[in-house]
Amino acid sequence: MPELPEVETIRRDLEKKISTKKIKDIKILATKSVHNKSAEFLKVLVGNNFSHIERRGKLLMFALDKSGKYGYMLVHLKMTGQLIYRNKDRVLAGGHSQTAMNTNVPNKFTRVIFNFSDGGQLFFNDLRRFGYIKLVSTKEKEKIVKNNFGIEPLTSDYIFEDFAKLFQKRQTNVKALLLNQKLISGIGNIYADEACFEAKILPMRKASDLSQAELKKLFEMVAQVLKVSIENRGTTFNNYVDSDGRTGSHINFLKVYGRDGEKCKKCKSIILKIKHAGRGTHYCPNCQK
DNA sequence: GTGTTTGTTATCAA
């Protein structure tokens, strides 16, 4: 499940690998994964290149070097999307020390292949076909960002007063609020649970019931949890791999997510898991109030 | 066959 740290890891690595590389050819293996007409998609991108890659929440936005009708290619990985790059020699370029998952590409879940003129290839894999790739104009991209994404953690726009305001009048619970991309962007099921644990707050608490001190703690822990996960190159629970096809190591540092039945790392209580807000929700019944 | 996994949107109710 790629959330902010996983998507950001991909963005940083991929930008170094593909910016300025000319797109020679594209193979669309699943038309459903591309939300433009195939002919149009190819016409715009072949001969073009991505100048840089932006990110908002969990959405990647590839800026097109030659921008006419379309200025950006948006990529959303949803639950099982992967973007894997292989250079001409198919040698892993990364200098980091993560164990390789050795993802073979292309495979049966490869939906789109970008062939660059230097022989490099970018594979968009998506087991469950929830993700998408879409060309949009710069205007549309700005509209999408404005209408669908709330405050962005790890930026200068992440301000406590704005964060606190989100909670003050809301009748919903803390977890649902954290998962709502229109309010705060980038948090998914893993980091919502982790941030609540670090802030010592039960995810099912009513948002407006949190004290100022609790809000402050949660505000800080959301940022910290995301930041540390980026340092660990994200969490590989099921499907996530970086652009080299390697796993992230943050799973080793999770305190509650996926640890139900195990002992809390702080107090040795048994971590519980319930279904809440339609999602698996993990917490320590002793540490979190 | 059943339950489970989750990011996002659709739908309905208030």
Added chain:
DNA sequence: CTTGATAACAAACA
């Protein structure tokens, strides 16, 4: 109009 809760979707696996 907003807010909130829930279902639905997709595909594979235990």
